[in-house]
Amino acid sequence: MNPVLVLGGGPAGLSAAGELASLGAPTILVEREGYLGGNPKRWHYSLLAPDLRPTEEVMDPLLGKIEGNSRIELRLSTTLAKAEPVEKGYRVTLRSAGALEERDVSSVIVATGFDHFDSRRKFEYGYGRYPDVLDFKEIEIMLHEDRVLRPSDGKPPKRMAWILCVGSRDVQVGNPWCCRMGCVVSIKQAVEVRRKHPEIDAYVYYMDIRTYGLWEDLYWKSMQEYGVKFVRGRIGQITLAEGGSRLMATGEDTILSRPTEVPFDMIILASGMEPSAGTKEVATLFGLSVGPEGFLTPRISDLNPVDSGVPGLFFAGAATGPKAIPDAITEGMGAALRAFQYARD
Amino acid sequence: MSVVAHLPRRAQSLTEEEAESPPAMELTGRHRMSEDERTVAATIFDEFHADPRYREFVLGCLNCGECTTGCPAARFYDFSPREMLQIAATGDATTLWDALQEKIWACCQCYTCNMRCRFGNDIAGIISVMRELSVIHGLESTRRTLAPFGRSLTLLMTVGTQVSSDMIQPDFFRDWGPFATGSDQVWQVTPEVMRKAIPLDVLQTTRSSWEVSVQTSLELFRIYEETGVLDMLRGLDPDLTEMLVDIVEERREEFAEARERFSSELAGQRGPVATFTG
Ligand code: SF4
Ligand code: SF4
Ligand code: SF4
16 A cells, blocks of 8 residues: 555644554655644643643644654655645655655645734734734743743733734634634633732633633633633724833723723733645645635535545645644544545555 | 714713703603604615615624724714614614714714724724715704814815814824834834925924815815715705805816916917816
8 A cells, every 4th residue: 555645743644644553554744844743832832721731641642653653654844845646646746855755645634734823914913013912822832831921021910911813703814714712722821820820810802702612611710710801892902001011902892882991011812723834835736625714625524524525635634724633633533544445445 | 062072971970960961962862753853764774774885884793892992083982983883783763863963973084993893894984874864864963063063164175184283192092103003014103204204394284284286176176066065065054065165166267267377378388288177
């Protein structure tokens, strides 16, 4: 059997490659970065919502299945340069460090994932301009290392705010979709802060709280047990206050129907999920249709979210839309099974 | 008296005396409508929803409040673009009627709300549709509201602007000036850049912002005539309209004479002068 090609070494790709190996299929795992683990690794995710489980507890077993596995050929710092359909599967060209290599593969799993929204594009929040305005990309590592300090002066904050839906549900930046995780992750972060530093006030500004299913529990607990405060309405702009030493958040409290202006020491933007650069490249290379959102579209997503509709090509994870880690892992398993069946038959 | 004097201040609560004697104009819910008013309100409601701009401007609303955040009017008055959009999207004839009485006039048409709206609504636009309807139907409240604005209207109709640069109060517009930002790139406007971008006399005096060439002002007036704006205004304030027509007629004559002089001076030297029939 020709090997199965897995594109992307995040949770979905790791899960797919691990499953394929345990099914006995030879697998090539291609990752464009020089390390495995995808966004959770790249941005040093701290605890995972909703169970407040350290990210390592989820990522390490996934990684453990890959490393040293004789059935998996690991190709880091490698990208896909070309893909041609052959009678069964694809003839692909891999590029690493400028060198090209042609390989025949029996099927392909696209697990190219998402990128966090670049919060600079929402310029009214001053991300990239005011050091104490952060987004998910920076706050997770701070929580991970337990040093929640203002980048501007290294002092601990007294009052923090989270602004949900930054780069999501917003046609101004061209991203009308919901990121699915921003609410629960923000709440989790606020809980992490309050658990360790109860002296820090935590406010979450929201237009809807979407902690669907059992995630709702953390939302309730965040108020009941950790005293996180929720304000219904959005912050529309951040400016400097008190001689530049604090941030001024201007918004509307839509329950009280009045404008608000509150000074904060640190503000966290719940930066959403966009199709990653790799996802866009793969769409072009395979001539795949993408939805209006730019994510890959499964043939019938309700029936089989891993089925691309193209023979020998399967999807897994956030390449087809915002997804939480467990969903990405499950899809990795599903895609592995389908790719294996296709390669075998 | 300014339009906003009617509106209760946001920051302070009403004193007992104020609460007992409501402002000259009745606000939402307090006013019992007459049969005639009800009929007009129903007509306005239908016309509002039939307006082709309605479906283009009012798309839906997440009630996020970001439009209100940047709204200068919302900072001072019991008014918010979110409320206006809600009334446009879900209000009935009575709520629309109530908004038309006064609130719509608190907006200064700066369009910040549009820039902020994540749903892509044209809130400033729908407010101006509401205003148009209240003017077209010659609402008594509109007449009263606009009465103190003869000077502004005159300027708008003859010059095209009535805002001057000294009206800008930096404290109220934190996102303006040195901290202004452009789409993707972060840049700062230094006083040096500002001085280059804006002519010095404009920075120092307001008078020059009202200076406009005769030809431009006549073209503007022609637009008002052709698009029916002048007729709308006539229905609301015939006296002011006649005065404006007089002013413009006089300018047209002056302009015609000047053109005459100019072209006879140029005769034989150059080709024909561009014709303008203002
Ligand atoms: S999950 Fe929450 S933060 Fe993310 S877009 Fe949806 S509502 Fe906004
Ligand atoms: S256009 Fe009117 S409603 Fe919109 S922000 Fe400006 S003043 Fe407020
Ligand atoms: S910004 Fe747009 S979506 Fe948000 S409240 Fe205003 S009108 Fe509604």
